[in-house]
Amino acid sequence: MACRAGGALVGAMLVLISLSSVVEAQFGGFCDPFQAPTGGWTGGTATFYSGGRGGACGFGGLGYAIYGERYAAASMKIWQNGAACGMCVEIKCMGPSGCYAGKIVKVTITDFCPNTHPNLAHCGPEKNHIDMGQNSFPVIANPRVGVINIQYRVVPCNAYGNFQVQINGNQYGWLSLLIAQIPGSGRVVGCEVQGAGMNYWEGLRRVWGSNWMRTGTPLKTPIHVRLSLLGQICKVTSRNCIPNGFYFGQAVKCNLR
Template sequence: MLFASLIIGESKLDSTWYDAHATFYGDIGGSETMQGACGYNDLHQQGYGLETTALSTALFNNGKTCGACFEIKCVNNPKWCKPNAIIKVTATNFCPPNYSKPNGNWCNPPLKHFDLSLKMFLALAEYKAGIIPVQYRRVTCTKQGGVKFEIKGNPYWILVLVYNVGGVGDITNVQIRGSETSSWIPMSRNWGVNWQTGKNLVGQSLSFQVTTSDGKMLEFKDIAASNWQFGATFDGKINF
């Protein structure tokens, strides 16, 4: 039986528009945008599609911004900008710096830059533009269905991919608990949205606590039955 509780903290979303730039990577099919530095897999299957972006170092924050959602609009370039166009994307990848080009790589610190899927870039500007000035702001992520937990690893090391997170979208803390453990076990961020523990919880039903960057916490009780298997994905049924 699923049980969930919600602790509400202060919202971290900001309606202010900030300056940045944007480019694109990959082709119109978006195969290059799959997987990536946040740890997601098939973005179509996981509900993100091509409405995604890679972030420069200044925005990526060592993967802590993975899962956050942004509104982006093209500005100050009437030749290439599509009028009144605003897109909404989820951060799923990293645009790495290239220090061999200190003045020619838009992803070098301290620049704020969005490397969009081609589909989303074309929603903002003409293809020939290549790179455009934009403004952005953090917005609420709206996801279909509940928070998902994909369990990987082995009996001595559990790696959990947490995805399809609504609300502010980015996760600051995950805890796990087995039906035979006496307390919650803190998980550490392995990379992006993958969280790990070295505890052996095979044969126990699993519960999770997930906290997002605005302080909201959801508790998912016994969402994985005691016969769960590595490689399986479990639906938390509810979302932020």
């Protein structure tokens, strides 16, 4: 009996290893990057502002085309040096007045609410504060109240079939990638590239917001891009993401499926 139980255990382990290999081959990580866990509700405050066509993540016009009016700026505690860029959040109003009962709005973090005057009252270092787009706030509360208490939680972003990249670089070794429209958790924690003919992945560094950069020997095109997404650290790979003859400011869609 003990031998049969041990054999069954070994068999189960082999099946698990086999399944894990399939998942890794398909998704580049031991999880499904198109899904992400929903976080618990956290208390905080919210205000609203205009100007969502820019933002500290650097999404700019590309981000506005993707996220539209559902943008938001995060306080330092939520921002975490830009790691919150692309994070999707559900928000509901908790008072003390002006709330629309049962209403929840989903926004994407595209900006930073600086912990400087006159923002210290809301966006100080220890504050859980979200400065919402001026057209998102009215979904959950009367804008006349100005400031509300909220509950917010991190939720999965859309299961996009591609991510978008704005190429800010040249053919001579400097490559800077602005990455937007991320599936799953929406948060990129690592970016790697592989030029044509390379047999290894080269890591880029986050320079600010959602911008990742490398310098050095020029990469041969087309260039593959691999992203590490926060969660269980899923890796997603887009082959031939950066095309031949790319140019500064070019926006490309990089397929994931």
